[in-house]
Amino acid sequence: MAILETLDIPTVGVAVAVSAVLAVVAYRSFTSKSRGMPFAPPSPRSPPSPTALCIAAAPVAPSGHPAPAPVACSSSPSLDSVDIYMAFRGLHDADPLDPSVLLLQHRHRSHFVDTEQLQDVLRPRQQMRAFLSMWRMDPGIRPYVLRAGFYGIYRLGHIIIDWPLITCLVERWRPETHTFHVPLGEMTITLQDVAIILGLRIDGPAVTGTCMVDVAELCGELLGVTPPADALRGLTISIRWLCQHLSTPGPDADEVALERSARGFILALMGSFLFPDKKGVHVHLCFLPLLRDLTLTSTYSCIAGVVQYLHTHIESYVVPAWTVDAVLVVVLHSYRSYGCLHPEDFKKFKLVKRTQLSHNVAEFRFALPTPTSVLGLPIGKHISCNYGWGKDATGAEVVKLYTPTTLDSDVGYFELVIKGRMSHHFREMCVGDYLAVKGPKGRFNYQVGQVRAFGMLAGGSGITPMYQVARAILENLEDKTKVHLIYANVTLEDILLKEELKDLASSYPDSFKVYCVLNEPPEVWNGGVGFVSKEMIKAHCPPPASDIQILRCGPPPMNKAMAAILDDLGYSSEMQFQF
Numbered sequence: 001m002a003i004l005e006t007l008d009i010p011t012v013g014v015a016v017a018v019s020a021v022l023a024v025v026a027y028r029s030f031t032s033k034s035r036g037m038p039f040a041p042p043s044p045r046s047p048p049s050p051t052a053l054c055i056a057a058a059p060v061a062p063s064g065h066p067a068p069a070p071v072a073c074s075s076s077p078s079l080d081s082v083d084i085y086m087a088f089r090g091l092h093d094a095d096p097l098d099p100s101v102l103l104l105q106h107r108h109r110s111h112f113v114d115t116e117q118l119q120d121v122l123r124p125r126q127q128m129r130a131f132l133s134m135w136r137m138d139p140g141i142r143p144y145v146l147r148a149g150f151y152g153i154y155r156l157g158h159i160i161i162d163w164p165l166i167t168c169l170v171e172r173w174r175p176e177t178h179t180f181h182v183p184l185g186e187m188t189i190t191l192q193d194v195a196i197i198l199g200l201r202i203d204g205p206a207v208t209g210t211c212m213v214d215v216a217e218l219c220g221e222l223l224g225v226t227p228p229a230d231a232l233r234g235l236t237i238s239i240r241w242l243c244q245h246l247s248t249p250g251p252d253a254d255e256v257a258l259e260r261s262a263r264g265f266i267l268a269l270m271g272s273f274l275f276p277d278k279k280g281v282h283v284h285l286c287f288l289p290l291l292r293d294l295t296l297t298s299t300y301s302c303i304a305g306v307v308q309y310l311h312t313h314i315e316s317y318v319v320p321a322w323t324v325d326a327v328l329v330v331v332l333h334s335y336r337s338y339g340c341l342h343p344e345d346f347k348k349f350k351l352v353k354r355t356q357l358s359h360n361v362a363e364f365r366f367a368l369p370t371p372t373s374v375l376g377l378p379i380g381k382h383i384s385c386n387y388g389w390g391k392d393a394t395g396a397e398v399v400k401l402y403t404p405t406t407l408d409s410d411v412g413y414f415e416l417v418i419k420g421r422m423s424h425h426f427r428e429m430c431v432g433d434y435l436a437v438k439g440p441k442g443r444f445n446y447q448v449g450q451v452r453a454f455g456m457l458a459g460g461s462g463i464t465p466m467y468q469v470a471r472a473i474l475e476n477l478e479d480k481t482k483v484h485l486i487y488a489n490v491t492l493e494d495i496l497l498k499e500e501l502k503d504l505a506s507s508y509p510d511s512f513k514v515y516c517v518l519n520e521p522p523e524v525w526n527g528g529v530g531f532v533s534k535e536m537i538k539a540h541c542p543p544p545a546s547d548i549q550i551l552r553c554g555p556p557p558m559n560k561a562m563a564a565i566l567d568d569l570g571y572s573s574e575m576q577f578q579f
Contacts, residue, residue, distance in 0.1 A: 102176060109171045131272035134243040135265065139480070140253060142449075144262030148291070149298035152199030153269055155478075189310055191303050204301040213285060222288055224260040236282035239268045263291040274306055339376015340368050346386060346436035351429055352413070358493055361419045363405075364426060366435060367412065374408040379472045380444035380465060380579075385416075386436040387429060401441060403464040403579075405497065407472055417496055419461045444551075444577060446472075451549045453482035455541030457532060457562050459554025463487055463496050465579045466553060471500075474508045481511075484541050488517040488532050488558065492525075515540045532558070534565050544570040553579035 105111050137145065137154065145151045172180045179186040195202045213235065216226045223246060231241035246264030249257045271283020291297055340347060353365035368375065377383065382403040391397055404414045418426050429435070446469065454473075456466045470483045489495050495516060504512050517528035517536065528536055542548040550571055552562050559578055566576055 102174070109167075128273050131239060131243075131268055134240065135247045135268060137265065137478070138247065138249055138261065140249055140251075140258045141262040141265055142478070144259055144294055145265060147298060148262070148266055148294040149200065150266050150269060153273060156198065156273075189307060191307055194306055194310070195303050198303075198306065200302045200306065201299065202301055202303045204299045207290065207300050207302055207305050213289070215285060218285065218288055222260065222263050222292060224257065233282055235286065236271075236277065236284050237267075239271050239281055239283055242268045242283075259294065262294065263288070266291055266294075266297075274302070275309055340373055341376050341383065341437065341439045343438065343440065346384075346438045348434040348436050349414075351431055351433050351435060354429070354431060357417070357496075361417065361496060362426065364416045364418065364429065364435075365413050366415070366437075368414065371412040374411055375404065375406070375414045376408065377404060377414075377440050379407075379446040380469050381440035381442040382465065382579075383437050383439035384441055387426070387433075403468055405464055405467055405500070407468065407475070409475065417461075417464060419494075419496055442579070444469075444579065448476065448479045449481070451481060452545070452547040453484065453542040455537070455548065455550040456483065456485040457488075457537070457541075457550065457552045457554065457558075458485065459488045459532075459558040460494065461496060462553030462555075462558075462579070463501075466551060467497050467500065469551070470504060470512060474504055474512055482542070483512045485512070485514045486517060486528075486532055486536060486540050487514060488519075488528075488554065490519045492518060492522055513540065532562065532565075534569060537562075537565060537569060544572070544575060546575075548575060550576050551579065552576065 102108070142151070145154060169180055174181050177186065179188040191202050194200070215232065215235065215237075219237075220226050223242075225245050227237055227241060231238045242264045246261045249261040253261070267283055267288055270287050271277070275284070275287075277283075290300060340349075349366040349368065351364055352367045353363075355363040355365075357363055382401050384399045385402055386397055386399050402416050402418070405417050406414045416426075444465075454469070456470070458466045466485060466487075470485065473479045473481045473483060485501075487495070487501070495501075501514050505514050515527060515536070517530070517532055518525065519530060521527065521529050541550060550566055552559050552566075554562070563576065563578070
């Protein structure tokens with residue numbers, strides 16, 4: 001990572017599903033004695049703007065709300081993307097000083113860039129997008145896909161791709177060394193890279209198979225259907241045919257039918273994403289026997305095959321006429337920032353907008369390094385903030401903890417809603433000032449489907465982590481978790497995120513219920529009055545069960561009172577969590 005940091009590219013990193021961004025890029029310093037391929041030093045020209053440096057400044061359209069539609073990648077950007085890409089590339093020429101060491105340079109993408117013949121950024125193959133548009137995962141097969149270890153692969157098809165960044169990395173790939181060449185060194189794709197990005201195993205039994213199979217017998221046993229001749233091409237089977245015959249097992253499907261549908265889904269996923277053919281419309285049946293026992297499938301080491309596939313195919317993509325396979329796109333795309341936070345070091349973010357919501361509530365929007373950057377805060381986590389507020393009685397820097405109301409689907413910025421006596425820490429902040437932030441912090445960990453329902457007890461500004469969790473659940477089309485919120489305040493004016501909560505309730509009436517409680521209600525009020533009581537919790541939260549959890553976040557007296565009530569109602573300690 002040190003090499004990449006010297007390039008002043010704040011958006012380079014590896015996407016991980018854990019709280020910290022892991023530096024897993026393998027690199028070696030490149031000197032004049034290394035392989036006889038000395039590299040030019042960085043250009044002495046004045047540095048470009050952060051927009052140009054990050055390449056990602058001309059992204060595909062950012063995702064909005066609800067969650068992004070299931071597409072593997074966007075269509076190619078306009079030629080404006082080429083302009084931004086060229087601005088970056090021109091300032092960081094990583095070509096060898098001695099061009100004679102290069103092979104077939106006249107066909108390499110960098111030659112067309114150097115001679116200003118590049119007409120557009122890379123074009124994606126659309127097999128993953130086509131697959132997801134044809135086959136929406138049936139809820140019944142989801143447990144089987146999870147068991148096989150392929151659910152993470154399915155979710156990767158929903159990310160937005162930064163094509164100028166992909167173009168830059170592919171152009172920097174040299175077939176002579178099988179590495180990416182950057183001005184101060186080189187890096188390559190390792191087994192660990194792909195394992196973290198795709199969520200597949202490195203260790204375990206090797207992925208092996210045979211081409212000596214009886215197609216009719218194999219498909220009949222494992223898929224429950226026998227493909228006709230026009231659905232086959234040698235030992236490959238049409239992904240569209242798999243979708244037509246296995247995508248809808250039906251509401252009355254038994255375990256055998258569901259498992260067969262799951263096998264077809266995973267097989268099509270492998271053919272459209274991990275190991276696509278030239279057009280991405282067929283998948284080889286040599287993979288089907290590996291799906292016989294889906295529990296055993298999750299133990300296989302798929303990484304070596306994927307990495308071999310990547311290294312084999314990227315050689316072709318340096319020729320400008322070629323398009324790019326989906327799995328390579330995802331791996332390369334992950335070398336951008338999938339999180340701007342650092343768990344130990346403060347990073348500064350610029351205040352770009354401040355909105356006064358009421359006499360004691362304000363919303364602060366902070367810009368991330370690029371329009372496609374994300375904060376990288378896991379669901380339910382919070383951040384540590386420092387604005388030079390001085391020191392406390394012990395001499396330590398004053399640091400405050402806050403939960404952003406934005407998610408990683410809100411690209412390019414994050415927002416904090418500040419209320420009450422703590423707002424004086426932000427009172428002096430003006431647009432253009434910088435806030436130091438580090439994280440993520442917190443004990444709460446969430447995975448889709450970990451509970452059937454959440455009950456939420458929030459008071460005052462304690463609504464922010466509840467809103468973050470609720471919104472993440474509701475905007476994820478694959479998450480069927482129910483959310484029941486009781487939100488307590490003193491007056492109607494004290495309710496934070498009032499419109500946002502109202503929008504969630506109206507947009508997701510079957511999944512989200514909110515009940516507000518006021519100490520001092522207006523004359524016309526149909527919510528609760530006073531403090532949150534045992535009766536309110538019984539009426540508006542899911543009853544005690546092993547598959548539910550009650551979340552608490554509010555002032556200390558409220559948290560203590562709620563814990564006592566929940567204990568009395570029979571909620572065990574495992575069913576309760578306090579932020």
